[in-house]
Amino acid sequence: MIEDPLGVLLQAAADEIRSLARPLASSADLTPLVERVGDARFVALGEASHGTHEYYRWRAEVSKRLIVERGFTWIGVEGDWPDCWRIDRWVRGLDDRELDAAGVLARFDRWPTWMWANREVADFLDWLHAHNEKLPEPERVGFYGxxxxxxxxxxxxxxxxxxxxxxxxxxxxxxxxxxxxxxxxxxxxxxxxxxxxxxxxxxxxxxxxxxxxxxxxxxxxxxxxxxxxxxxxxxxxxxxxxxxxxxxxxRESWNIRDIHMADTVDRLAAHQGPASKGLIWAHNTHVGDARATDMAAGGLVNIGELLRRRHGARDVVLVGFAGFGGTVIAADAWGDPDRVMQVPVARVPTHERLLHQTLGAPALLVFGADRSGPWLSSRLGHRAIGVVYAPEREHGNFVPTVMGRRYDALLWCERTTALRPLHREARAAEPEFETEPTGF
Known part of the structure; x- marks a missing residue:
């Protein structure tokens, strides 16, 4: 009997996934990731879409534990500096003390507002505001764009x-x-x-x-x-x-943007002092090392790659997110109102399909030093959904990825649901246009 080489490889990959995966049901299950972070100074937390409840929720839970247990002192997000500066002033108790987080986020008016003006972000900011109230002013955790x-x-x-x-x-x-x-x-x-x-x-x-x-x-x-x-x-x-x-x-505009974001991370770190520690919230395409994808062949860099090159792997932990199918908030075209869309189940062959077939439930996967195994070293499609999404053209949303080189850990969310915007998006008169990498 002749063995199927592909079948053997997939079985070996599934065995590796099972050996790495730990069930993910509550914040307590994040302990292996907190331990992996250790004394690292920068942790970048991704998202596979800008409109998924589970990615935002788990990113917030990871952030809470790292702030409380590992002493992280600031958060930098894929948002505008002036808008996030007002949030920072509020979470540190300096301005707008009569408002809650939803009131502060209501001021976001740049399309797509749902990226930040949503219930998930508001819940986290309310927690951060309450956490900061217990601290002396110089020790309060900041929030920056x-x-x-x-x-x-x-x-x-x-x-x-x-x-x-x-x-x-x-x-x-x-x-x-x-x-x-x-x-x-x-x-x-x-x-x-x-x-x-x-x-x-x-x-x-x-x-x-x-x-x-x-x-x-x-x-x-x-x-x-x-x-x-x-x-x-x-x-x-x-x-x-x-x-x-x-x-x-x-496409150099992509590099201008990500280099600016990485430079802002460095300016924040320098301003906060040598003992500061930063969390970075951005899409997987910014967080996951570009050299592990087809972005590198196109001459593109991103925040994750730049952080590793500038600060070394010991001081940087990159965390990706992924899911199999469900719903998402997105728009049909630039500037259009948001709506809830169905996310088709991941196709074959992709990382998402393999994770679903192997695990079938939410899990945390923390990668060790040896990443030469059949799954971590395989180049497969990895889903990326932007603020504009066309489910019927789903094949264009998978970025060829070597998972073990792109991230240091992955949160697998299996079935996902749409974000909960604080207000409905109107059609933008002059929407912002964003460059995206190949396969996005």
Whole structure:
């Protein structure tokens, strides 16, 4: 009798999955992951979609345990700096004390609002706010945005700060403002104009960044206002370049965005001090090491890869999330209202299909030092759902992935359900466009 080589390989992969998996039913079941984190300074927690209840819930549970048991001091998320700065001020008890988390999140108005204005995030932020109330102010856990989209909002914050603290530096900010003014706070209109006419605001933005760096020099964590304005200047500089490159169809815009997010992680870590520890919340495509996917062949990098390269594997733990099927919140097109969609069960051959057939229930899988086994070293499809989703074209949502190289652990959620938005999404007049990697 001739053995089926593929069948033998799949059986060996299933045996490896079973040896790694531990049941996942409550926060207590996360102990192997907490122990794996150990003294690492950065833990990046992913999600396989921007609209799934289980990914957000378990990411919050992991974060709670790492904050309480491992002393993590800040969270950086795939969100805008100005919006998340207001959340940070609230969770640390500095502003908006009359509000609860839902009240603070109600101010999110950039499409897609459901990514952050949802019940799952509100529940975690209410917990974090209560946790912080028990701590001295310098020890309270912060919440920050890593993303690059807030060009106009960040520019406005810079103008306000300079007007109050460094009036003689206002001319540099006004030069940048006047350069952008004809585009009516529409970064896409600005970007398209630079494609048609070889004139842009880059020099004005660089001059502004230099001036803000000269005037705002935070020396420790207490210099909140200086750090805020400095980060807003970094956002404006990165955003100007991001939009200008994006409309040219150059995938380098992905790298601009992820390098900016990784640089923001480093700025936060430096500002918080050498004893600080950071959690990063972002999509799997940003968190999982790009070198373990087809992104690398396209010249793309991401946060996970950059963190490992900059800080070493001992100080960085990357955690992915996955599920077999269920429901998700997403939109049919950029700027469309959100709706609940069915997520088809994962096809063959994919990591999700193999995990379902082997486990059939939620599980935590923590990878050891040896990742040469038949599952951890196999390159199979791994599902990634963005804010725009077409279930009927599901085949395009699987990223070729070597699981053992992409992550250090995986939370398997089996059947998943949609997030619970705090309010329904209206059609966006000017939606933001996001570049995505191959297979996304």
């Amino acid at each position: 890593l993303d690059v989209y807030s060009l106009w909002e960040s520019l406005q914050e810079i103008l306000t700060w300079l007007g109050e603290h460094a009036v003689d530096s206002l001319p540099a900010a006004l030069e940048a403002w006047q350069c952008f003014l004809p585009f009516h706070e529409d970064p896409h209109r600005y970007a398209w104009s630079t494609r048609l006419v070889p004139e842009d605001c880059e020099d004005d933005v660089v001059d502004l960044l230099v001036e803000v760096r000269r005037r705002a020099r935070p020396t420790d964590r207490r210099d909140d206002e200086e750090f805020d304005v400095l980060q807003n200047a970094e956002v404006v500089a990165a955003a100007e370049r991001y939009y200008r490159i994006m409309v040219r169809g150059d």
